[in-house]
Amino acid sequence: MPSTSSLKRSLVGVALAALLAPAGYLATADAATxxxxxxxxxxxxxxxxxxxxxxxxxxxxxxxxxxxxxxxxxxxxxxxxxxxxxxxxxxxxxxxxxxxxxxxxxxxxx
Ligand SMILES: [Cu+2]
The missing domain is CATH 2.60.40.420 (Cupredoxins -  blue copper proteins)
Known part of the structure; x- marks a missing residue:
């Protein structure tokens, strides 16, 4: 059973990944500007x-x-x-x- 603090860190990591994914997609898609x-x-x-x-x-x-x-x-x-x-x-x-x-x-x- 993970401690509360490591569980919080994991959740933060997931949230960050979700935030960063769209930006990474746009950067590699070479979208028109x-x-x-x-x-x-x-x-x-x-x-x-x-x-x-x-x-x-x-x-x-x-x-x-x-x-x-x-x-x-x-x-x-x-x-x-x-x-x-x-x-x-x-x-x-x-x-x-x-x-x-x-x-x-x-x-x-x-
Ligand atoms: Cu003029």
């Missing part, structure tokens, strides 16, 4: 971003008024909200805001 590009001031942040095929990018209006022109995005000028694009093919994708000079960002899908 979503990254964010902000539209703020007079630029995109970051100005270039590398992702993997199947990932998503959420463009987030975070300050100022901007439009968004690029592959699978044609958003009229606005000052808040988001636009999410899923990238299903490798390549280099350029996005611009035509309201601000030289406001561009590039998404590289590997």
């Amino acid at each position: 979503t990254k964010t590009i902000k539209l703020k001031g007079v630029q995109f942040s970051p100005r270039s971003l590398s992702i993997r095929k199947g990932d998503r990018v959420t463009f987030r209006w975070a300050g100022g008024t901007h439009n968004l022109i690029g592959p699978r995005a044609n958003v009229a000028p606005k000052s808040s909200g988001t636009k999410t694009v899923k990238f299903t093919a490798k390549g280099t994708y350029k996005y611009v805001c035509t309201l601000h000079n030289d406001m561009t960002t590039t998404v590289k899908v590997k």
Whole structure:
């Protein structure tokens, strides 16, 4: 018959294993992720971003008024909200805001 303290330790171990299992699964499943590009001031942040095929990018209006022109995005000028694009093919994708000079960002899908 195990002592109360070792029984408690065993239960803690089982609980920890249950908590860690899902995280381990996600880490090894190579799941698609979503990254964010902000539209703020007079630029995109970051100005270039590398992702993997199947990932998503959420463009987030975070300050100022901007439009968004690029592959699978044609958003009229606005000052808040988001636009999410899923990238299903490798390549280099350029996005611009035509309201601000030289406001561009590039998404590289590997
Ligand atoms: Cu802009």
